[in-house]
Amino acid sequence: MSVTWRLAWRNLWRHSRRTWLTVGAMVFCNVLLIFLISLQLGSYQMMIDNSLATYSGHIQIQQRGYLEDQQMRQTVPAVARLAAGVRSVLGVETVSARGLAFALASSEQRSFGVLLNGVQPEFEPAVSTLPGLVRQGRYLAPGDRGQIVIGAVLARNLKVGLGEELTFLGSGRDGSFSAGVATVVGILESGMDEIDRSVAQVPLSWFQETFSMGDHGHSVVIRVPDLDRVPEAVQTLQGMLPAGESLEVLDWNALQPGLRQAITSDLASAWFTYVVLIVLVAFSVLNTQLMSVLERTREFGVMLSLGMRPGQLARLVGMETLLMAALGLGLGVLLGALLTQYLSAVGFAYPGMDELGAKFNMPGRMYPEVSLLSLFWGPAVVVLGALLAAIYPALRLFRLAPVEAMRAA
Amino acid sequence: MSSISCRNLCRTFHQGDEVITGLDHVDLDIEEGEFVCLSGPSGSGKTTLLNAMGGLDTPDEGEITVGKYRVDKLSKNELAEMRLHDIGFVFQAYNLIPVLSAIENVEFVMQVQGIAAADRGARARAILAEVGLQGLEDRRPGDMSGGQQQRVAVARAIVNQPALVLADEPTANLDTRSAAQFMDLFVALNRQHGITFVISTHDTRVMAYARRLIRMRDGRIVADEQQEPHGMAV
Structure with a gap:
């Protein structure tokens, strides 16, 4: 020194x-x-x-342009099969297919517009925390058809409880008139009014049938073990998208820019x-x-x-x-x-x-x-x-x- | 390098409204290898003249040449360069760096000079031995006597082998025996290395060592005489 x-x-x-x-x-x-x-x-x-974790997942596969303008017709073909393929390619179980449609939900006393969400009951709890927030009844189970889980505020607004029926009116993927009836099996409460007022989840298969979706859906939602693995997963998924389909892979940054x-x-x-x-x-x-x-x-x-x-x-x-x-x-x-x-x-x-x-x-x-x-x-x-x-x-x-x-x- | 030439040097200081004359039209020549004492009472201008020669202070008027340097024309950095390589200073209060040991005080100057680390230690030890401090190299100033500290200060002053040493009242804080030893050391360095010494003092025993005695009063040189040095009776 x-x-x-x-x-x-x-x-x-x-x-x-x-x-x-x-x-x-x-x-x-x-x-x-x-x-x-x-x-x-x-x-x-x-x-x-x-x-x-609440809803959007780390990554979603959607039809190009669906994020900006959620048109019923902008669908992902063979959505459940694509979700299965993603599970296999990424080696994770935290992948679920969804469909989304606007419908008028009516109880015996009231009617409200809702965004009806078709989900895969066996996979949805792995990509979203909402199924864990069911405070009354139960969440959807594999094999369910015509059952629905709704938010607590929506239940209050519609004045429905467990076991009561809701009727849905909407338009299908082909523009046709769609209607269905589902029984409330669960009421979830997140504490956030925005979620509790809007959540309405039904099994994907019933959703597809009711809204003339065929095997289509609107998104494949993916959760990866941690945020650092998102870019790598996005790259992998871009490589596995079916040719000829204008699908896109969106990461969380694109899904929730806020x-x-x-x-x-x-x-x-x-x-x-x-x-x-x-x-x-x-x-x-x-x-x-x-x-x-x-x-x-x-x-x-x-x-x-x-x-x-x-x-x-x-x-x-x-x-x-x-x-x-x-x-x-x-x-x-x-x-x-x-x-x-x-x-x-x-x-x-x-x-x-x-x-x-x-x-x-x-x-x-x-x-x-x-x-x-x-x-x-x-x-x-x-x-x-x-x-x-x-x-x-x-x-x-x-x-x-x-x-x-x-x-x- | 050590020949000094002062021409018409003037320096005044202001203390409130009072103007104090430090140097009043001083003319002086000192040749290489001389052993000179500047004597006079306090306020006679000895220290002011030494400071001007060493480039520590700038005169209001006049010219000073020290060897190749026109001291009054040099910039701050050029003055620093001159002091570092060509002039050694010894102060009345030793002015060693208290947190450094004797050898480190000497090495520090060499490091500033850019001497390689490998050479510094050996040269510092040799110079400390020459001033009689062998075995005390690792002592800090606080653990040394006044005489020992002044020897370290001399070692520090001459380690860069300057042609000129300016010493301001170097024995003022020393007892008679230490002062005598100290002056003997100066004389020896002057004789062996040909170093020019200019020493300011008002101690007649110190003046006895000088071959040339310059007396000052009120900023002027009032006498400049050669004498036979006879040392100090201890």
Whole structure:
């Protein structure tokens, strides 16, 4: 180690309490940043997962243009067979076929427009959390025909209960008049009015029959084990689409563009908080280094008289700051990584989160996502902030005149 | 390089409304290898003249030439370069870096000079041995006596083999025995290495070592005489 580095290191410990206080502020800031960024990234993962798990899945195969304009005629042929093929190609069971039609639902007392959803009862619970939210009765079962599960608000609006019948009127794929009767076997309650007002699920086979769909449906919904595998799965699926059909594979980003926007906006507001934190630490460094430079004015005067240039003195102050920041970085990243790694293994819940998760059929704990980005992005900015904060004290050295400096007390 | 020429040097300082004369039209020539003492009471201009010669302070008027350098015309960085390679300074208050050991204080200057790490250690040890500090290389200034610290300061000043050493009241904080040893060291360095010494002092015992004694008062040179050096009675 060169004498200059040794000098920089020892200068730090001339006032060890002051140095430790500043390093402590950096460590605290780094631990907090690592934890918060990891928690934030983890919560985005959870937010995306939860949001996609409710209904849309990670990926869907649809007729091209169906997402923008949901026309009854824009169908996926042999939808159940395609879903089976996807299961086989991807090696997952979390694939389900669906159909969707607008219909007028009537009970004995009331009529409401609903979006009737044809689903595969044996596969739907694997791609959606809605089947798990049935609070009365049961969810659809394989072999069901003419049974329906509806949302609690819709049931209230239609004034129907379990075992009562609903009549549907709509138009089929070929434009013909369609009608059917289904018995309510389950009422689900998500706690979200929008869902509870609109959910109406029937077996796909009955749906196809009622709405003259033949073997067609409107989408194949796919869930993959984790978000990172989506791009690979999309690529695989694009390669297996039947030739001659204008089908398209849509990932979650295309299915729910609002999610990405919400995350981006949340990130921006979080960064404002982080920047405030980093600026506070930078001021602490500025204070320490400014004090340190002012106290050593006489010594700097001597160094100048020995032939050091002001730039070399400024570099010395920079080295001291870098060492201090490196100490804060090392300790902060170590402690932050240990804490976050532990929480990413055991999970983290705020009061009431378990109950909330149970109610909405979602995880009751959050898991911080430890990555190189979450470990080093925040602390790297802290180091940068510390170095920027040392610029002003270092610049003062360029104004020092050796004789005046050596006269300083 | 060590021949010094000062022409019509003037320097004033302002203290509130009061104007203090540091140097008042000083003309002086010092030849290479001389051992010169600047003497005079406090405020006579000795330190101001030394500072001007070393490029630590800039005169208001006049010209200073030190060897190849026109000191009054140099930029901050050029002055730093001159001090680093051609001039050694010894101060009254030693002015060592307290967190560095004796050898590190000496090495530090060599590192700034760009001397390779491999050479620095050996050269620093050799120079410390030459000033009588063998075995004390790893002591920090706080653990050394005033005389020892001043020897480290001398080692630091001469390690770059300067042609000129400027010493400002170097014995002021030393007892008589240390001061005598110290001046003997200066004389030896002057004789063996041909280093030019310009020492400011108001201590008559130090003046006794000089071959040329320049007396100053109120910023002027009032006497400039050659003498037979006779050292200090301890």
